Amino acid sequence: MVTQFLEQLKNIFKEMDRALIAYSGGVDSTLVAKIAYDVLGDRALAVTAVSPSLLPEELEDAKIQAASIGIAHELIQTHEMENPNYTSNPVNRCYFCKSELHDTLKPLALGRGYPYIVDGVNGDDLQDYRPGIRAAQERGVRSPLAEAGITKAQVRQLSQYLGLPWWDKPAQPCLSSRFPYGEEITIAKLQRVGRAEIYLRKLGYQGVRVRSQGDTARLELPPEAIREFVLNTDLEQLVAAFQEYGFIYVTLDLEGYRSGKLNRELAINTIA
Incomplete structure (x- = not known):
């Protein structure tokens, strides 16, 4: 099953000429970045959004993991804290967070010649209340893990199979x-x-x-x-x-x- 999922993910990236990965440094987006790099090489780029909601320690982990994988990695600043729709913390707060993220990533991707933006949303995420997913879908973002029906547990299994030392890293949402x-x-x-x-x-x-x-x-x-x-x-x-x-x-x-x-x-x- 692990190898079957791995082949599915590789085939998804083989359909893409170039891809930009919305990369948080969590186990999900890191697995996506790893496979994207294995398939696309220097035609894959990982981009991490930096804002007050990201722990500095998590940012350092993201840098270390990207370097270990070998994928090109860049940082961008996002400004969701300037949006009262976000800071008032409504039940759909994540919608405004992901809107800001992908409205920032999209012009970067287009300007650099990346026709695809992908994220680390997995199959389990689709079963929870995640308004941020809708914001990403509205902007044409692809979610290879979810497309392949891969759960969080299977993400960890795949990461361990690939020898990624952070396969059991605890989840760390914003x-x-x-x-x-x-x-x-x-x-x-x-x-x-x-x-x-x-x-x-x-x-x-x-x-x-x-x-x-x-x-x-x-x-x-x-x-x-x-x-x-x-x-x-x-x-x-x-x-x-x-x-x-x-x-x-x-x-x-x-x-x-x-x-x-x-x-x-x-x-x-x-x-x-």
């Missing part, structure tokens, strides 16, 4: 996903969430989220790590650090991290 819908997003809020998550990573915890609601930080850890965290962490020191970042209250989500948890509010409101 920092704006840490805020409940309707709460205004500011650069200062993004920075404090980013610093708080880096603090947890330095303690040795991966796959963590710091959900921000007003002055409260709600920590989400992998469920299996919660007991160890409570027993072995200097909680007084952690609270002091988070308060220095700008939070007043620090809480622990006893359920642990679950992807898409903020979208539960949408389901509840729909039922109501």
